[in-house]
Amino acid sequence: MENYSFKLILSAALAALMTYLGQIIVPVLILCGVMLLDYLTGVHAAFVNHELSSRVGLIGILKKLSYLALVAVACVIDYMISTVGAQLGAVIAVQFVGQLVTFWLIINELISILENIHKIGGPVPPFVGSLLNHLRGKVEESMPDLPEEPQEPEGKHFKK
DSSP states (O other), X not given: OHHHHHHHHHXXXXXXXXXXXXXXXXXXXXXXXXXXXXXXXXXXXXXHTTOOOHHHHHHXXXXXXHHHHHHHHHHHHHHHHHHHHHHTTOOOOOOHHHHHHHHHHXXXXXXXXXXXXXXXTOOOOHHHHHHHHHHHHHHHHHSOOOOOOOOOOOBTTBOO
């Protein structure tokens, strides 16, 4: 009976998470898959080239975790946009920022996988790398620019 309760709670939690995340769940799962594949091909490349290091591997894992944090921040931005829209009387169900960030990370991971395969000595068709770089450029073009931080005025009250 204990095993049934655990499965029930886990299923309910995952169903709630998938409902909450909506359209972004599939890209996030794809991102997790390509991050794992990138890590494995990176370890393989390091092993083949006699550059295997546990420190570098740990840094790689932490970097992948920071990618997931970046996606979470983007999802919070989407949530804030939707909430502000609701406060203004507009229904805005947007996951634009979260999806853009996730797609950009997926493309970067795929490029890294190709680089690792090349380091291992495997064949990489040139058009695949060109296509991924083109896609990365298109995603970056569609991302809004961040506003510049305001400059502090110079004067007797402000020290440089």
